[in-house]
Amino acid sequence: MSTRIATRIVAVATVSALLIALPGTAFAQTEPVESTATETDRASSFDQLKRRALAAIDIRLDAIARWTELIETNEQLTPDHQARLLAELSAASRGLAALAAEIQAAKTYSELGGMVPKIVEDYWVFALLGPKVHLVIAADVMTHITGRFDEMAAAIQEAVDRVEEAGFDAEAAQVALDRMRAHLAAASTLIEPVPGAVLGLQPIDMPEAGEQLRVAHADLKSAAEELRAARQAGREAVEAIKDAIGG
Amino acid sequence: MRKMIGIALLTGLIAVGCRPVGLPTLTEPPDVTTTTTANTTTTTSASTPSSSSQPSSRGGATSPAENAPPEVEIDLSGLDDLLAELEGVLADVDGAMTEGESQ
Numbered sequence: 001m002s003t004r005i006a007t008r009i010v011a012v013a014t015v016s017a018l019l020i021a022l023p024g025t026a027f028a029q030t031e032p033v034e035s036t037a038t039e040t041d042r043a044s045s046f047d048q049l050k051r052r053a054l055a056a057i058d059i060r061l062d063a064i065a066r067w068t069e070l071i072e073t074n075e076q077l078t079p080d081h082q083a084r085l086l087a088e089l090s091a092a093s094r095g096l097a098a099l100a101a102e103i104q105a106a107k108t109y110s111e112l113g114g115m116v117p118k119i120v121e122d123y124w125v126f127a128l129l130g131p132k133v134h135l136v137i138a139a140d141v142m143t144h145i146t147g148r149f150d151e152m153a154a155a156i157q158e159a160v161d162r163v164e165e166a167g168f169d170a171e172a173a174q175v176a177l178d179r180m181r182a183h184l185a186a187a188s189t190l191i192e193p194v195p196g197a198v199l200g201l202q203p204i205d206m207p208e209a210g211e212q213l214r215v216a217h218a219d220l221k222s223a224a225e226e227l228r229a230a231r232q233a234g235r236e237a238v239e240a241i242k243d244a245i246g247g
Numbered sequence: 248m249r250k251m252i253g254i255a256l257l258t259g260l261i262a263v264g265c266r267p268v269g270l271p272t273l274t275e276p277p278d279v280t281t282t283t284t285a286n287t288t289t290t291t292s293a294s295t296p297s298s299s300s301q302p303s304s305r306g307g308a309t310s311p312a313e314n315a316p317p318e319v320e321i322d323l324s325g326l327d328d329l330l331a332e333l334e335g336v337l338a339d340v341d342g343a344m345t346e347g348e349s350q
Contacts, residue, residue, distance in 0.1 A: 120350070125350075126346050126347050126349075127347040127350040130343040130347055131340070131344050131347045133343070134339050134340045134342075134343035135340060137336065137339070138337065138339070138340045141333070142333060145329045145332065148325065152325065156321060162317050162319070163317055166315075210347070213344070213347070217341075217344050220337070221337065224333055224334075227333060228330065231323075231326045231327070231330055235323055235326075238319075238321045238323060241319045242319065245318065
């Protein structure tokens with residue numbers, strides 16, 4: 001809760017800084033100037049603030065468009081994950097476009113002051129959506145890779161069995177193969193919960209949800225280590241088969 | 248007539264008596280099969296035994312002295328391709344997390 005309060009304070013402070021800093025050139029003048037010049041400066045600062053807010057939205061819309069394409073072209077994403085991510089990106093895109101229209105129509109600093117924080121707090125595009133998209137894609141790709149590794153482990157097992165049937169000692173190969181399978185099992189255990197853990201996270205869960213994203217990220221990195229170790233164990237199994245038959 | 252029967256019987260007895268008893272049957276050569284699974288090719292085929300190979304004496308297994316050792320070829324290059332794909336995906340996640348932290 002304290003983190004949320006702190007976040008809101010930071011957001012309010014940021015908006016206040018924007019509102020104060022941008023028209024600052026006008027407020028900072030100590031010498032009296034013609035009122036028409038001051039009004040022009042203030043109008044210019046107001047427009048500048050509006051442009052910055054709209055640019056911030058554009059950056060986010062561009063990112064959402066990139067991620068949408070990434071999701072649509074990824075062949076390893078499950079249909080369910082793909083549908084959920086696309087729905088969230090679509091909703092965020094529509095919401096930001098509507099917010100941009102409101103900001104464009106704003107006439108006063110007060111109106112803008114109420115809208116600008118929404119760019120961040122209503123969507124958390126880079127802090128939540130982006131990591132969520134990439135974590136789910138990575139989890140599904142890694143699940144696919146683990147499956148392919150399993151197929152290779154099965155092929156190595158077949159070779160081990162044939163070597164044993166021919167009467168040769170394939171124990172070392174079997175030990176390495178068992179190690180490969182243990183690494184694959186550990187990888188699956190780490191990868192499997194990730195989509196479920198992050199897909200449900202919403203902007204209202206921020207910034208606390210950031211910790212869950214970091215945990216999911218760490219789990220995928222650990223799973224990658226397991227897959228690398230599985231590859232090494234697979235190689236050792238094949239070498240052991242060759243040693244057993246003198247190949 | 249008796250002489251002919253006697254000669255025939257004697258010939259038969261000699262033939263039976265000289266048959267090698269317990270002659271081992273010839274073993275079948277090892278299977279030669281090729282299995283292709285997801286970039287992995289496993290081939291077992293007959294080849295010359297090597298001095299480094301130590302046949303085991305597992306129950307029921309045909310003696311390696313009579314069975315040529317299988318030649319095994321497994322292509323693991325597919326694993327490297329998959330790991331290269333993995334590194335790319337992880338780099339994307341790292342980038343997204345870093346970008347998120349800086350928001």
